[in-house]
Amino acid sequence: MKDELPQLLPAHLGIIMDGNGRWAKRRGLPRSAGHAAGAANFKKITRYCSKIGIRYLTVYAFSTENWTRPAEEVSALMTLFRKYLEEALRDFRDDDIVVRFLGDTAAFPPELQTLIRETEEISAARTGMVLNIAMNYGGRAELVRAVRSIAERVRAGELAPDAITEETVSSALYTAGQPDPDLIIRPSGEHRTSNFLLWQSAYAEYVIMDVLWPDFGPDDLNAALREYANRSRRFGGV
Ligand code: FPP
Secondary structure, eight states: OOTTSOOOOOOOEEEEEOOOHHHHTTTOOOOOHHHHHHHHHHHHHHHHHHHOOOOOEEEEEEEEEGGGOOOOHHHHHHHHHHHHHHHHHTTTTTTTTHHHHEEGGSSHHHHHHHHHHHHHHHHHTOOOOOOEEEEOHHHHHHHHHHHHHHHHHHHHTTSSSOOOOOHHHHHHHTTTTSOSSSSEEEETTTTOOOSTTTTTTTOOEEEEESSSSGOOHHHHHHHHHHHHHHHOOTTOOO
């Protein structure tokens, strides 16, 4: 059946929510209208992922490079983050969703930082799907932060350089303790990683789709999940 869900689902799914600007442009609307439509879709797809049994979902909401966009667009995004985090606090309770943030959230306006902290604290006791929202996130910045924290442990005499393993690095990332992403979906047709989960995605399958994020629905997700289930993952073996 065309719309059927496969049996094999990724334990950890990443989504690069791309194409909001183009979606708005095609309709003659300001870019902020595209982000508003994208934010509404973020909520819909998150709840759908929780419903079908995805255990970890990571969405790319704001990169370390996005600050260079026009001030008006950045400000519209901050307003949307506030609105949707408030909603997430309330609505994700019924879905039992745990919300975590990946990235340097100290750079956001103080009210947003408070909301981020509250959202993490209140949802921490839940047991359902873990939703990681990558905000002011960059894969390289995350690795620099990890290297610094490992270097501090070496300087303090807690860790010998020879004892540093891949596990040491994984444990120093924002995603410590979580499985690596199995599948990363990039709507809007771009073939780039854009600094998303650089270390963690070493063996992730990528599915690029020609649909803009605000139009990306459960059927598109199901199609990506079927493509993932049909791929043979060899992790560098044969
Ligand atoms: C990329 O599209 C999208 C973003 C930079 C913003 C994504 C943010 C949301 C969908 C809001 C989510 C809200 C929460 C609370 C997580 P683009 O602007 O680069 O599109 P373009 O490539 O077509 O210009």
